[in-house]
Amino acid sequence: MILLETTKLTRAYGGVIAVSQVDFQVREGLITGLIGPNGAGKTTLFNNMTGLDTPTSGKVHFNGTDITRHHAHTICRMGIARTFQNIRLFKELSVLENVMVGLHFTTGKSPTKGRVAAVVRSYLKAKQEYDLMHEQAMRWLEFFKLDGFADELAKNLPYGHQRELEIARALATEPKILFLDEPAAGMNPLETDSLMKTIRRIRDLGITVVLIEHDMKLVMNICDTITVLNYGQNIAQGTPAEIRHNPKVIEAYLGKEEA
Amino acid sequence: MGSSAEFFQHLMNGLTLGGIYALIALGYTMVYGILKFINFAHGDILMVGSYIGLFIFDAIRGQSLGPWTIIAFFIAMLGGMIFSAGLGMAIERIAYKPLRKATRLAPLLSAIGVSFILSNMAAWMWGTKSRKLEYPFDNSPLYIGEVSITPHQILILIVVIVMMISLKLFVDRSRIGKAMRATSLDQDTAKLMGIKADRIIAITFAIGSALAATAGFLIALEIKVYPSMGTMTGLKAFVAAVVGGIGNISGAMVGGILLGLLETFGVALLGIPYGLRDTIAFVALIIILLVKPEGLLGKVEKEKV
Numbered sequence: 001m002i003l004l005e006t007t008k009l010t011r012a013y014g015g016v017i018a019v020s021q022v023d024f025q026v027r028e029g030l031i032t033g034l035i036g037p038n039g040a041g042k043t044t045l046f047n048n049m050t051g052l053d054t055p056t057s058g059k060v061h062f063n064g065t066d067i068t069r070h071h072a073h074t075i076c077r078m079g080i081a082r083t084f085q086n087i088r089l090f091k092e093l094s095v096l097e098n099v100m101v102g103l104h105f106t107t108g109k110s111p112t113k114g115r116v117a118a119v120v121r122s123y124l125k126a127k128q129e130y131d132l133m134h135e136q137a138m139r140w141l142e143f144f145k146l147d148g149f150a151d152e153l154a155k156n157l158p159y160g161h162q163r164e165l166e167i168a169r170a171l172a173t174e175p176k177i178l179f180l181d182e183p184a185a186g187m188n189p190l191e192t193d194s195l196m197k198t199i200r201r202i203r204d205l206g207i208t209v210v211l212i213e214h215d216m217k218l219v220m221n222i223c224d225t226i227t228v229l230n231y232g233q234n235i236a237q238g239t240p241a242e243i244r245h246n247p248k249v250i251e252a253y254l255g256k257e258e259a
Numbered sequence: 260m261g262s263s264a265e266f267f268q269h270l271m272n273g274l275t276l277g278g279i280y281a282l283i284a285l286g287y288t289m290v291y292g293i294l295k296f297i298n299f300a301h302g303d304i305l306m307v308g309s310y311i312g313l314f315i316f317d318a319i320r321g322q323s324l325g326p327w328t329i330i331a332f333f334i335a336m337l338g339g340m341i342f343s344a345g346l347g348m349a350i351e352r353i354a355y356k357p358l359r360k361a362t363r364l365a366p367l368l369s370a371i372g373v374s375f376i377l378s379n380m381a382a383w384m385w386g387t388k389s390r391k392l393e394y395p396f397d398n399s400p401l402y403i404g405e406v407s408i409t410p411h412q413i414l415i416l417i418v419v420i421v422m423m424i425s426l427k428l429f430v431d432r433s434r435i436g437k438a439m440r441a442t443s444l445d446q447d448t449a450k451l452m453g454i455k456a457d458r459i460i461a462i463t464f465a466i467g468s469a470l471a472a473t474a475g476f477l478i479a480l481e482i483k484v485y486p487s488m489g490t491m492t493g494l495k496a497f498v499a500a501v502v503g504g505i506g507n508i509s510g511a512m513v514g515g516i517l518l519g520l521l522e523t524f525g526v527a528l529l530g531i532p533y534g535l536r537d538t539i540a541f542v543a544l545i546i547i548l549l550v551k552p553e554g555l556l557g558k559v560e561k562e563k564v
Contacts, residue, residue, distance in 0.1 A: 052447060072450035082451060090444045093437075101441040104434060105453035129434045173453050 003028040003177055003208055004049065004080075009058035011044050018044040020232040021058070026177065031199065031209045033223035033240075035216075037252060041232040042212045043085060046179055050082050051075040063176070077105055081175035083166040085182045085212075091155035095146060095165055098154050099137035102172030106136075140168045144198070160191040164198070171202070178202060180211040184218050196222050220244065228252065264405035269527045270520070275412045275481070277519020278419030282474035283496030284503065284511035285426065286467030292443040292506040293463050296363070299370040300350060301471055302493020303377035304343050306486060308472025309479045310385060312339030313392055336418075336476045340469040347468025348461045356457070374489075381486035389485035392476075415477045422473060423512055426466070430508060439463060443506070491537060498544045504557025513555060518543065 004026040011019040019041040026032050034042050047053035049060050051072035060068045067075055081102075090098050141147040144164045149157060157165060163183060170178055183199070184192045192215060199222055203209055213219045219226065220240045227237040230252040236243060243249055283305060290298045316335035320328055354373050358366040400407035430436035442449040442459045450456050478484070478492065495518065503514025518540055525531040525539045547554065 050451060052451070072447070073453050073455050076451055076453035084448075088445055088448045090441050090448070092444055093440060097437060097440075101437055101449070101454070102452050104438050104441075127432075130432055133434065169452065 001028045002026065003063060004210075005061045006045070006049065006055075007059045007061070009045070009048060009060065010056050011041075011048055011053065012056045018232055019048065019055075019229075022229070022232070022234045024227055024234060026208060026210055027225070028176075028208050029203070029206070030224040031203055031211070031222055033219045033226040034210060034212045034229065035214070035219055035226060035243075036229035040229040042229055043181055044232075045229070046082065046181055046212065050080055050179060073105075076173055076175075079174070079176035080179070081170035081173045081177075082179035083163075083170055083181055083183065085185060087162050087166050089154040089162060089166055089169070091153070093154060094150065095152050095154055095157065096134070096137050096141065096150040098165055098169050099140050099172045100133045102140075102169040103133045103136055106172075106174055137172065140172050143171075143201075144168050160187055160194075163187070163195070167198070167202075171207070175207060177208040177210065180209065180213075182212050182214065184213055184215045192218055265527075267406045269523050271406065271408050271412060273520035273523035274516065275415045275419075275519070276523060277516035278416060279474045279477055279515075280492075280496050280499045280518050281512045281515025282419060282422060282470045282477075283492065284500040284515040285423075285508065286471045287497050287500040288503070288505055288508060288511040289439075289463050289467050291500070292508075293439065293446075293460055294355075294359070294366075296355070296366050297370070297497065298355075298464075298467075299367065299493070300354075300373035300377060301467065302489030302491075302496070303374045303381075304347050304350070304468045304489070305471035305475040305478075305493065306381060306484070306489035307346055307377060308339040308343035308468070309475030309484045309488070310339075310381060311342040312336055312472065312476040313390060313479055313484055315339065316392060336473060339472040339476050343468040343472035343475075344465035347464040347471075351461060351464040356460075378486045378489065385486065387486055389483040389488075390479075391483045392479040411480055415481065418473065418477060422470060426470070427508065429466075435459070435462060495537070495540045498540045501554055502543055502547045504554025507554065507556045507558075510554055510556035517555075 002025050006022055006024045009019060009022045009024070010017065022041075022045060024034075024045065034045070036042055044053065048055045051067070051070055051074070054069060058068075059066060062075070062078060062080065065078070067078065070078075090101060093101070138147060138150065141150055144167070146161060146165060146168065149161065154162065154165060167178075167180065167183070180199070184195055187195060196218055199209055199211070211219075211223075223240055225237065226240055226243045228235050228243060228246075228249050230248075235248045235252060236246045238246070283301070286301050286304075287297065290296060290301075312335045315338040316331060319334065320331040350373055354369045355366045358369055398409050398411055400409045401413075430439060438449065438454045438459050439462070441452065442454060442456050446456050449459075474492075474496075475484070475488075478488065496515065499514035499518040500511045501514070502517065503510030503512070505511075521543060522536055522539050526533055526536055531539065551557075
């Protein structure tokens with residue numbers, strides 16, 4: 001089943017077309033890779049699917065709903081979470097608090113509406129809410145074996161752990177689909193291996209994973225299906241084996257052979 | 260009077276004044292923390308809040324003094340707070356939010372405009388004559404040793420301390436407080452965590468404005484209420500926020516109290532003429548900007564890459 005789909009998605013910044021008429025599908029339960037040379041429009045496509053940016057034209061459908069012009073927080077609440085290429089943790093908050101922020105709306109469900117009510121409720125139930133969030137956040141930290149760092153400030157974590165924490169925070173929002181933007185960037189081979197295992201464990205939780213990655217070993221190893229972008233266009237999609245032998249892809253990466 | 264008694268006397272006076280500055284400074288600093296914007300109408304929201312509190316109190320306090328008077332006092336304060344909270348949110352919605360994507364100068368100018376509109380409206384509706392909260396309780400000083408402290412000062416100190424502790428607990432421990440901190444650190448990422456940043460901003464304005472109204476009402480008790488009262492008080496509280504480190508909640512508390520103490524001790528012990536009292540804050544501002552521009556508790560912000 002197709003969980004998320006873009007149709008003829010185009011994003012232009014002035015005269016520069018970053019993404020052009022891209023049809024991109026994400027099937028439920030699979031790990032989908034999004035690859036392409038630098039500047040191919042991968043992150044732009046991510047931004048347009050997660051509500052950080054709005055397409056110039058085209059549509060994004062999630063679970064059958066048109067989410068093209070939805071706010072980022074609405075899209076998150078529907079079940080789409082993401083991480084960033086340059087880690088964007090709340091650096092001045094503790095490791096635990098970062099995950100607790102991810103739990104913000106899942107804990108806050110209540111029939112009471114309105115701003116004043118929300119503040120009053122937050123005040124009265126502060127302890128109860130805090131304990132609940134604390135417990136759930138610790139579970140996510142344990143999933144990543146980060147529970148020992150709970151009270152550290154996020155900025156003090158080693159790099160590899162910061163990447164994991166960002167994923168933990170995204171997972172705390174209970175997504176159906178998780179976007180990872182270059183999760184292995186800057187990691188050593190050992191950390192990358194552990195990341196691959198983590199991504200498989202996330203898939204085993206029933207979460208659909210989409211990742212942008214330059215590390216071909218990782219992509220070819222764990223992706224069930226791969227889409228290739230080049231100059232903002234979708235030039236190929238298929239299984240890792242198909243992609244590896246696709247002449248268009250080879251050309252995009254290595255350049256055309258001089259005649 | 261012994262010199263140590265005199266010292267404690269000024270300390271008490273400085274703490275009450277500083278506590279009031281701190282309450283106001285919190286509003287500036289919280290809004291700045293989230294929007295990187297100085298709400299120059301903050302002082303005028305304070306003024307409106309104190310008028311509303313004053314009116315409510317006059318309407319409900321009755322003639323005779325009694326336990327009801329103190330209850331009425333707090334009801335009036337709460338009324339002023341709620342009204343100001345609503346006013347603050349409305350101003351944000353109408354005058355600032357539409358300009359959030361404009362140049363940084365635009366909301367600033369809009370805030371100055373709102374400030375003038377509020378103080379002129381107040382002068383037109385309520386007159387320019389200053390009013391005072393009629394002394395509802397016996398304000399003859401109590402003596403602890405040789406130090407005298409008035410019941411009003413005690414009341415002010417209690418209100419200020421309760422407000423500060425509740426705010427600190429709310430921001431540090433509650434779910435919405437956490438969302439506020441996350442939004443102030445990185446608004447886009449906060450949104451991606453499902454936080455309704457617009458609502459968090461509205462709540463921030465509501466809380467800041469309510470604190471300002473509280474401060475205004477306490478000023479009404481000690482000094483007086485008039486349409487332009489927000490201008491100088493607001494500016495000084497803004498200075499307090501900058502001195503403490505703008506964007507930092509503890510910084511605003513420290514900055515406010517420090518400023519109150521500086522003004523009191525500056526006049527009393529350093530012999531600064533009373534007429535120059537208002538300049539103390541701004542001299543302190545210039546010094547802090549030269550020596551530690553990020554403020555006492557502020558952090559140097561690195562440019563995002």
